[in-house]
Amino acid sequence: MELIDIIALIVFLLCYVGYHGFYLFLLRKCPQRTVKSYVNKFREDGIEHMIAKDNHIVIIQAIRDVIMVCNFLASSTLIFIGALLNLLLNIDKIEKNLQIWNFNLFEFKILFMVGILSASFIFLVSALRYYRHVAMMVMTRPETIMKYTGEPAPKYIGALLNSGCGYYTLGSRGLMYSLLLLVWMINTLSFIFVVIAITVLFAVYRDLQLKSC
Structure with a gap:
């Protein structure tokens, strides 16, 4: 792997893992700097x-719509993973046709992509679990939820x-x-x-608020 590829890998990890890890940290320590903190409150107020x-x-109905979208993305992720694994199984033919000059680097990129997609799939499946839980809890009496959780429904x-x-x-991104x-x-x-x-673009237009802690 050349130096430029090592730099590219580090930049990717900093932008995907590092940035989103920092964003979750900021959400807890300084929520007023994040858009997500306000959206979370909007959801809670809407449910109440x-x-x-x-x-x-x-x-x-709203949860069902979200579940459909999440199912679609999770299914798409599995399709992409399958296509990439099939690519690895036929790597010898592809190497000749595409004239790949660095076979090991190409294989690493494919495996790395499979790893990111696998993590995305896990996140999306986790989201589905919570969405289905919400759908069940909505049908539960508020008094019962209060009794067993100690929190208002x-x-x-x-x-x-x-x-x-x-x-x-996390999964969609x-x-x-x-x-x-x-x-x-x-x-x-x-x-x-x-x-x-x-x-x-995510940081400026989707995630962060220009407010002091």
Whole structure:
């Protein structure tokens, strides 16, 4: 592996693992700097409002829509993993047709992509678990939830939903970042630029608030 590829790998890990790890840390230590903290409160307030109106079907319908999207992404992730593993099984033929000059590096990139996709799949399956749990809890009487959890039903269900959405974010972004690895197959410098650019766009327009702690 050449120096430029080592730099590309480090940049990718810093942008995907490092940035999102820092974001989760910031969410706990300085929530007012993150958009997610406000969205979490909006979800909890929405659930409390629907439970107060005894309109549980709206929550279940919304959760069903989210589950469909999450199922689609999880299935897509498995398809991508299968395609990449099939690529490795036929690597000898592909090496000749594409005239791959560095076989070991190409194989590493494929395996690395499979690893990121596998992590994304685990995150998405975890999100599905929480979403289905929310769908079940909505049908439970609030008094029962309060009795066994010690928390008001809206707060408990909202926390479950927020956990599921957190895993969904990690899974969907992992899927996106894994697709960026395809650029690495073509040009390493372009890959570094794209990964940094996408991460900056997430930070500026999706994740962070310009407020002091």
